[in-house]
Amino acid sequence: MALPMYISGLYTFEDGWTVSIVGGFGKYSTPSQDCSVWTEMEFGYPSSREPLIEKYVDGYSGEVWDDELDDYRERTPEEMENFFTKNVYAWVPVRLIPLLEEKHGKIVSIKPYHR
Secondary structure (H helix, E strand, O other), rough: OOOOOOOOEEEEEOOOOOEEEEOOOOOEOOOOOOOOOOOOOOOOOOOOOOOOOOHHHHHHHOOOEEEOOOOOOOHHHHHHHHHHHHHHEEEEEHHHHHHHHHHHHOOOEEOOOOO
């Protein structure tokens, strides 16, 4: 089965939800070099928290926080929302993009990132 091609850019879905999706050298993507087809890409800075991609967020794994300064206290809802919207998501399988479209509507625009 051929994988769909996704370009690096800011993706906007029908309901207004946005997320940065990038692949290539220096990104959390597979393969890690620049190419036209990735199996996993780096997502970042979604406009709101999205449970479909949460497990890929950098620095968090369920109830465990990776930052060394953390005191493992309960986070406020605002802190949680900020954490999930101001972070990157590593090696997110591109097969999740159609699931995001089912939830947020079709991709209506992609603002490409240029080198």
